[in-house]
Amino acid sequence: MIELSNITKIYKTKNGNLTAVDNVNLSIEKGEIYGIIGYSGAGKSTMIRLLNGLEKPTTGTVLVNGENISAASGSQLRTARQKISMIFQHFNLLWSRTVEDNIAFPLEIAGVPKQERVKRVAELVELVGLKGREKAYPSQLSGGQKQRVGIARALANNPEVLLCDEATSALDPETTDAILELLVDINKRLGLTIVLITHEMHVIRKICHRVAVMEAGKVVESGEVLHVFQNPQAPITKNFVSQVSGTNETKESIEQILANYPTGKLVKLTFVGQSTEQPIISHLVKEHDIEVNIVHGSISHTVNGPYGTLIVHINGTDEQVEKALHVLTQRELQMEVIEHG
Amino acid sequence: MVEQLFPNVNWESMTEAFYQTVYMTAISTVVTFILGLAIGILLFLASPNQIWANKVVYFLTGSLVNIFRSIPFIVLIILLIPFTKFLLGTIRGTNAALPALIIGAAPFYARMVLIALREIDKGVIEAARSMGAKTSTIIFKVLIPESMPALISGLTVTAVALVGYTAMAGVIGAGGLGNLAFIEGFQRSRDDVTLMATIIILIIVFIIQWIGDTITARVDKR
Known part of the structure; x- marks a missing residue:
C-alpha cells in the first residue's frame, strides 16, 4: 500500500544542512495500523508529510496506492491527496465554520454537489458520535470532540490512507483512549490503512499492528509491536518499552x-x-x-x-x-x- | 437654540459637505478594501515559506507598499495631480479626490491584511493543502474567512483614517466637511462653523467605529 524506498530529506538551514530523514526504507500493508515512534526531532513529522506530498524527499521515492507521490504535482497531487487524509495534533479546524461545515470542507474541495454533501456529512457526524453538535463552532467543543470533527473531516472523501500526526498528544488520557478506540473501529469497519506518528508508546501498544522506531532520521528498529515489546534491541526502543512496562x-x-x-x-x-x-x-x-x-x-x-x-x-x-x-x-x-x- | 449657538452655519452647504464626505469615504473604503486585500494576500502568499514564496515579488510589492505608506497624504495628492487629470480629465470635485484617497489608504490597509493573515494558524492552511485544496480555494475559503475579524477591524481603522484624509482632499477642491471647516470656518473666523463641522465628523467616525465593532464581534466565532 505504502512503499518508501531510500528516502532522504535534507533541509537547508542557515547553519548548514539538516538531515531530517536519513535513508529510510519502509513498507506498509493495506489495512494495517502502522506506528512510527520517536522523540521530537527524530524526523517523524517529516516522514508523515512525505506520504501526502506536503514535503518532498531530497532523494528516494514514495509510492502510495500505486501513485508516485514524490513525483506528483499540481492537480495530480491534489487528487491523490483526497485519498490520503490527515488528522493533526492541534486539530486544525476552521474556527469560522460550524462542525458540519468543517466536515463538508473536503467535500467542497472535491466538488461534491450540495445535496450529497449534506447527506455525507450527516453520516460522518453519526460515525464519529457527534450527533446534536452539528451547528456548534469548534470553540464550543472539547479537545476530544474537536478531534472527532478532524476524523470525520478526514474520512469525508472515503480515503484509502489516514495519516495521524500526533493525533492524541494534546488530549488527556481518557480522551486519548476514546479517540484510539474510534481509530481502531474505523480501521476495522472501513479497512482503512492508518499511519500514525507519536512519542507515546502507550498509543503504539494500544492500537498498532507494526511499529518503526525512529532516531535522528533513521529507522533503528521495526517489526510487529508485540515482538518489539518483547525483545527491544536498540537502547531507544528499550526506553520506549519501559514507558509502558x-x-x-x-x-x-x-x-x-x-x-x-x-x-x-x-x-x-x-x-x-x-x-x-x-x-x-x-x-x-x-x-x-x-x-x-x-x-x-x-x-x-x-x-x-x-x-x-x-x-x-x-x-x-x-x-x-x-x-x-x-x-x-x-x-x-x-x-x-x-x-x- | 441651535440657530443661536451656530449663527453662521449655512445648513444647506453643511448638508452638502456632509454628503461629500460620506461619499468620498464610502467609495474609497470599498475600493481600498478590495485593492488592499488583494495586495495583502499577494504579500502573504509571496512571503518566505508560503505557497507562492517568491523573494522578488515579495520585495517589490513590499517596497511599493512602504513607499506609498510613507508619503504624507497632502504631498501624495499633489504628486498624483497629473495621474488624476489623466484618469478623470479634471482635478476638481469629489471624484478627483478618490485616486489619491485610495492610493494613500490601500497600502496602509494591505499591511493590516498581511498582519491579519499571519495570525492564521499555519496548521489550518496545511490541513487545507492536505485535503487537496487549490490555492484559490485556500484564499477564499481559508485565508479570508479565518482572518475576517481582523480584516474588518483593520478596515474600520482605515475608514476612520480616510475620513481624515477627505478633509485634506479639500486642497484640490474636493469639498467635504474638512474643506468647509477650513474655508468657511477658519478663513472667515467663524468658529461655530468649524465646531459644527467637527461635531458632524465625530459622529461619522463614531458610527463607522460602531458598525466595525458590531460586525467584528458577529463574525468572530473563536
Whole structure:
C-alpha cells in the first residue's frame, strides 16, 4: 500500500544542512495500523508529510496506492491527496465554520454537489458520535470532540490512507483512549490503512499492528509491536518499552533490593501471549526449595496479544537457585538475570 | 437654540459637505478594501515559506507598499495631480479626490491584511493543502474567512483614517466637511462653523467605529 524506498530529506538551514530523514526504507500493508515512534526531532513529522506530498524527499521515492507521490504535482497531487487524509495534533479546524461545515470542507474541495454533501456529512457526524453538535463552532467543543470533527473531516472523501500526526498528544488520557478506540473501529469497519506518528508508546501498544522506531532520521528498529515489546534491541526502543512496562520507575527499588539481598538472584521475566496466564511462580516455589519475592509486575495488552513483565528476587542455596533458573529457561518466556549495576 | 449657538452655519452647504464626505469615504473604503486585500494576500502568499514564496515579488510589492505608506497624504495628492487629470480629465470635485484617497489608504490597509493573515494558524492552511485544496480555494475559503475579524477591524481603522484624509482632499477642491471647516470656518473666523463641522465628523467616525465593532464581534466565532 505504502512503499518508501531510500528516502532522504535534507533541509537547508542557515547553519548548514539538516538531515531530517536519513535513508529510510519502509513498507506498509493495506489495512494495517502502522506506528512510527520517536522523540521530537527524530524526523517523524517529516516522514508523515512525505506520504501526502506536503514535503518532498531530497532523494528516494514514495509510492502510495500505486501513485508516485514524490513525483506528483499540481492537480495530480491534489487528487491523490483526497485519498490520503490527515488528522493533526492541534486539530486544525476552521474556527469560522460550524462542525458540519468543517466536515463538508473536503467535500467542497472535491466538488461534491450540495445535496450529497449534506447527506455525507450527516453520516460522518453519526460515525464519529457527534450527533446534536452539528451547528456548534469548534470553540464550543472539547479537545476530544474537536478531534472527532478532524476524523470525520478526514474520512469525508472515503480515503484509502489516514495519516495521524500526533493525533492524541494534546488530549488527556481518557480522551486519548476514546479517540484510539474510534481509530481502531474505523480501521476495522472501513479497512482503512492508518499511519500514525507519536512519542507515546502507550498509543503504539494500544492500537498498532507494526511499529518503526525512529532516531535522528533513521529507522533503528521495526517489526510487529508485540515482538518489539518483547525483545527491544536498540537502547531507544528499550526506553520506549519501559514507558509502558514501568520498569524505569523500579530502577531504584531494584538497586535497593540488590543492596538488601546480597544473596540470590534478581530475575526479569517477560511473558508473551499464552504464557502470561500460567502460574509459573507458584510452580517454582512448590517444586524448589526457594523463596520468591516479587519486586515489580505489569501486564500490557497489545493488538497482537498480552505482554507482561515480572521482576522477582529468588533466594535459596546456590544449587537450588540455579535449578530454578534452569527451569525458567525451559518455559515459554524470556528471562534475564539482573546483575549489580 | 441651535440657530443661536451656530449663527453662521449655512445648513444647506453643511448638508452638502456632509454628503461629500460620506461619499468620498464610502467609495474609497470599498475600493481600498478590495485593492488592499488583494495586495495583502499577494504579500502573504509571496512571503518566505508560503505557497507562492517568491523573494522578488515579495520585495517589490513590499517596497511599493512602504513607499506609498510613507508619503504624507497632502504631498501624495499633489504628486498624483497629473495621474488624476489623466484618469478623470479634471482635478476638481469629489471624484478627483478618490485616486489619491485610495492610493494613500490601500497600502496602509494591505499591511493590516498581511498582519491579519499571519495570525492564521499555519496548521489550518496545511490541513487545507492536505485535503487537496487549490490555492484559490485556500484564499477564499481559508485565508479570508479565518482572518475576517481582523480584516474588518483593520478596515474600520482605515475608514476612520480616510475620513481624515477627505478633509485634506479639500486642497484640490474636493469639498467635504474638512474643506468647509477650513474655508468657511477658519478663513472667515467663524468658529461655530468649524465646531459644527467637527461635531458632524465625530459622529461619522463614531458610527463607522460602531458598525466595525458590531460586525467584528458577529463574525468572530473563536
